[in-house]
Amino acid sequence: MKKRLEGKVAIVTGGGSGIGEAICKKFAREGASVVVAGLPEDPVEDVAKEIQQEGGDAIPFTGDLSVLAVAESCVELAVKQYGKLDVLVNNAGTFPETNLLSEFSEEAFDYLLKNNIRTAFAMSKAALPELQKTKGNIVSAGSESGALGIAQNAPYGGTKGFIHAFTKGLAAEQAQNGVRCNIVAPGPIDTGWTHKETGPMDAQMEQMVTKGTLMGRRGTPEEVANVYLFLASDEASYVTGAIFPVDGGTLIAKGPAGDQASESMKKQPDGELILKHSKDSHTSVRK
Numbered sequence: 001m002k003k004r005l006e007g008k009v010a011i012v013t014g015g016g017s018g019i020g021e022a023i024c025k026k027f028a029r030e031g032a033s034v035v036v037a038g039l040p041e042d043p044v045e046d047v048a049k050e051i052q053q054e055g056g057d058a059i060p061f062t063g064d065l066s067v068l069a070v071a072e073s074c075v076e077l078a079v080k081q082y083g084k085l086d087v088l089v090n091n092a093g094t095f096p097e098t099n100l101l102s103e104f105s106e107e108a109f110d111y112l113l114k115n116n117i118r119t120a121f122a123m124s125k126a127a128l129p130e131l132q133k134t135k136g137n138i139v140s141a142g143s144e145s146g147a148l149g150i151a152q153n154a155p156y157g158g159t160k161g162f163i164h165a166f167t168k169g170l171a172a173e174q175a176q177n178g179v180r181c182n183i184v185a186p187g188p189i190d191t192g193w194t195h196k197e198t199g200p201m202d203a204q205m206e207q208m209v210t211k212g213t214l215m216g217r218r219g220t221p222e223e224v225a226n227v228y229l230f231l232a233s234d235e236a237s238y239v240t241g242a243i244f245p246v247d248g249g250t251l252i253a254k255g256p257a258g259d260q261a262s263e264s265m266k267k268q269p270d271g272e273l274i275l276k277h278s279k280d281s282h283t284s285v286r287k
């Protein structure tokens with residue numbers, strides 16, 4: 001049976017850990033040649049080596065992909081090594097701190113802009129000329145917080161809202177060149193970010209994000225990578241400008257967030273409408 005990315009060449013940013021690592025491994029198992037791209041301190045060489053040991057094809061690239069010249073050299077490496085580029089996965093991102101905006105540091109804000117926004121801008125700009133040649137596609141990492149916002153990390157949610165609109169804008173302008181652009185919007189995923197021991201979430205936030213899913217659990221990086229695989233493959237040939245939530249139902253969950261509200265917040269104000277009429281539909285009767 002033909003593999004789902006047979007003969008394709010992909011760059012995965014932030015490929016050295018978490019969701020990006022799962023994407024690199026899944027893509028390679030499905031026949032893609034993968035450039036595992038990340039910061040110099042990321043274990044991109046390890047991931048590329050593990051893929052090679054499994055019989056897959058991968059090479060590492062290290063550099064700060066928020067810098068356009070570095071992004072261009074990443075694309076150049078893919079083309080030099082493999083002759084073309086079919087898929088760009090804009091997965092790189094950071095989650096540096098959780099704080100109310102009053103406490104949120106300017107440094108963390110700038111760090112978010114650089115790593116979550118500039119990386120997608122620089123890599124997309126660098127990759128598009130090659131993607132136009134192959135009629136390839138871009139899949140970018142959004143987030144349920146890009147749609148809903150996230151308390152104690154409002155700037156992070158803002159960067160993901162940018163990714164949603166930016167990628168849809170690219171989809172709109174690149175369709176005429178045969179390039180598709182889509183977004184995967186994960187909920188809480190089982191990476192370092194969603195554990196209090198390894199990320200900036202405290203115990204309460206860690207509990208809230210998982211209780212906010214309908215499934216009451218984190219997703220695995222592999223469950224997210226499955227959706228990246230579909231969107232990157234030719235199976236998604238009629239899909240562009242779409243946001244695919246992979247969030248265990250977070251976007252539709254009413255969630256237990258109200259548990260966190262203070263008693264005064266929970267008190268419902270007296271309504272002015274009596275809501276009792278001669279003909280009541282069952283929905284308008286206050287119980």
Ligand SMILES: NC(=O)c1ccc[n+]([C@@H]2O[C@H](COP(=O)([O-])OP(=O)(O)OC[C@H]3O[C@@H](n4cnc5c(N)ncnc54)[C@H](O)[C@@H]3O)[C@@H](O)[C@H]2O)c1
Pocket residue numbers: 013014015016017018019020037038039042063064065066090091092093094114115116119141142143144185186187188189190191192193194
């Ligand atoms: N983990 C979650 O719960 C979750 C939820 C929603 C969205 N996401 C998104 O998924 C993506 C991956 O998250 P993750 O949990 O796997 O985190 P992660 O920290 O394991 O992976 C992100 C990778 O991006 C790399 N990176 C950051 N800035 C970079 C830069 N300037 N140049 C090159 N590489 C850079 C990091 O070094 C890291 O290896 C992020 O974009 C994140 O916003 C994650």
